[in-house]
Amino acid sequence: MTTTLAVMLSIHVIGGVIAIGIHNVVLMHLLKKTPDYVFISRIAWSAVALFFLSWATSAYYYVTYYGTAVKPRIIAGAAPFAHTFFMETKEHIFLVLPFVALSIALCASYLRTNPDDALRKSTAFLTFVALGIGVATAVSGMLVSGSI
């Protein structure tokens, strides 16, 4: 693996994990009766940027290296399901996550000028879903890495 690929992979992992952590913070703040929507919208947009960064770096790594160098080793190894289920599921579910993060950020920005309890609750629910997907994706990534 080249230094560039190692850096890309590191940014993918670190960016993704931080973004997932931010969604946890967003959720905790949305569950308050009077949330600080300025703070929530700012960190929600940070999560969007980090998810897109994680997406872009993983795309480079996946398209240029994973398919030819890593995938065959996993499939030939002791745990081929790490690719055939966990990686396949993760790489496709991760297509959804940046858009969900974008929806959350857009709602948080809207709530800054139009506070609404129903929208706060539904945004909290969407954030909870995003958090669950994020954690599942991260755990899948660990399983894939561990199977090499």
Place this chain on the structure above:
Amino acid sequence: MLAVLIVAAEEVPALKDWLKATFYHHWLGKGALALGVFAVVSVALSKQRSATRLSTVIFFEAIAVCVSVGIIAGFFLLHLLKLV
């Protein structure tokens, strides 16, 4: 849309080939199409002025995401078990 596209691309080789030919990689193609659909839907919803209706849309978006993730994971599980 994404869940349908993902399952369709796995089951219909011609679709996957089209995504590869058009976008260099099938995964990039799915991402690009998802971005396009999201942009169109977002512009349409930006006309929405009612917070109540918006909260309903967001709620159903969360449900749709859960269903999509279930479909994607379920499909690849069936694929792993060689049932599809």
